[in-house]
Amino acid sequence: MTHHAHHQDHSHSHAGHVELAETLRLDALLLGAYLDEASEWAAGFIAAPATVVDLGAGSGAGTVALARRFPHADIMALDRSPGMLAEVALAAAQHGIQNRVTTLEADLEQGLPASASADLMWASSFVHELKDPEGALRQMHDTLRPGGVLIVIEMDSLPTFLPASALSGVESRLHEGLAHLGWNAHPDWSEALLGAGFVSVERRLFPSVGSLESSTASLTSRYARAFLSRMREATGSSLSPADQASLEKLLGHGPGSVEQRPDLQLRGSRTGWAALKA
Numbered sequence: 001m002t003h004h005a006h007h008q009d010h011s012h013s014h015a016g017h018v019e020l021a022e023t024l025r026l027d028a029l030l031l032g033a034y035l036d037e038a039s040e041w042a043a044g045f046i047a048a049p050a051t052v053v054d055l056g057a058g059s060g061a062g063t064v065a066l067a068r069r070f071p072h073a074d075i076m077a078l079d080r081s082p083g084m085l086a087e088v089a090l091a092a093a094q095h096g097i098q099n100r101v102t103t104l105e106a107d108l109e110q111g112l113p114a115s116a117s118a119d120l121m122w123a124s125s126f127v128h129e130l131k132d133p134e135g136a137l138r139q140m141h142d143t144l145r146p147g148g149v150l151i152v153i154e155m156d157s158l159p160t161f162l163p164a165s166a167l168s169g170v171e172s173r174l175h176e177g178l179a180h181l182g183w184n185a186h187p188d189w190s191e192a193l194l195g196a197g198f199v200s201v202e203r204r205l206f207p208s209v210g211s212l213e214s215s216t217a218s219l220t221s222r223y224a225r226a227f228l229s230r231m232r233e234a235t236g237s238s239l240s241p242a243d244q245a246s247l248e249k250l251l252g253h254g255p256g257s258v259e260q261r262p263d264l265q266l267r268g269s270r271t272g273w274a275a276l277k278a
């Protein structure tokens with residue numbers, strides 16, 4: 001199996017963490033239907049986990065969804081970024097679940113601490129970021145309690161904001177450019193999960209479409225601006241002058257800007273894997 005350039009994780013730097021946290025929060029608000037759907041899916045495998053660990057918790061969207069679905073569970077959010085863990089603590093306090101949520105600063109490249117043992121583990125948009133995902137999945141298997149479940153979630157593709165033909169298809173070329181840089185690259189994890197020792201693996205698709213309600217229009221354009229800016233920064237001068245001009249227009253403040261285009265429609269899709277430990 002080939003892997004997985006390190007790419008969009010700027011979370012070690014302060015500015016990077018703030019920017020990534022904002023993107024994750026907007027994603028959860030607009031495309032977060034999968035959070036409740038996948039938590040419900042997990043409950044079909046393990047009805048009442050006493051302990052849950054959210055690996056690579058980011059801004060805590062998964063932590064909060066898991067705490068909501070499993071009201072008697074203690075939830076640990078693990079991340080290597082202290083800034084992200086502060087976001088999780090804030091989100092936990094805002095949802096009144098701070099008494100059940102703990103945070104653990106740990107870098108999975110250095111190994112998964114034994115204190116992260118749990119009945120249910122959740123790793124969303126995370127496994128593909130690791131240098132040795134197979135080794136990490138093995139550690140997750142070994143650290144889970146017997147009979148435990150690991151839910152892995154990945155984005156099938158980057159979020160899409162524009163109709164396919166808009167601006168001569170600039171968005172698909174941006175995504176192609178980022179794929180070359182290794183953004184979001186991941187295989188079907190089924191084989192690696194079985195190789196890590198899990199006894200069975202189920203896979204499920206979670207498609208989602210952003211709401212077209214006017215109440216979310218400004219959030220959608222905020223997310224579009226944040227994501228397109230990150231994509232422009234990453235692809236830089238590798239884009240054609242015409243595509244760079246299209247991005248200028250989208251990220252400018254005139255009539256063609258993301259705030260003023262009438263045709264923004266957010267789409268995304270995720271795949272989940274549920275892996276069971278004997």
Ligand SMILES: C[S@@+](CC[C@H](N)C(=O)[O-])C[C@H]1O[C@@H](n2cnc3c(N)ncnc32)[C@H](O)[C@@H]1O
Pocket residue numbers: 009011024055056057058059060061062078079080081084106107108109123124125126129130
């Ligand atoms: C793309 S975010 C996903 C956040 C969240 N799970 C979600 O789905 O919205 C990946 C997170 O993993 C964390 N991370 C990346 N590599 C890590 C590692 N080796 N150990 C611990 N956390 C890591 C980053 O700091 C970041 O918060």
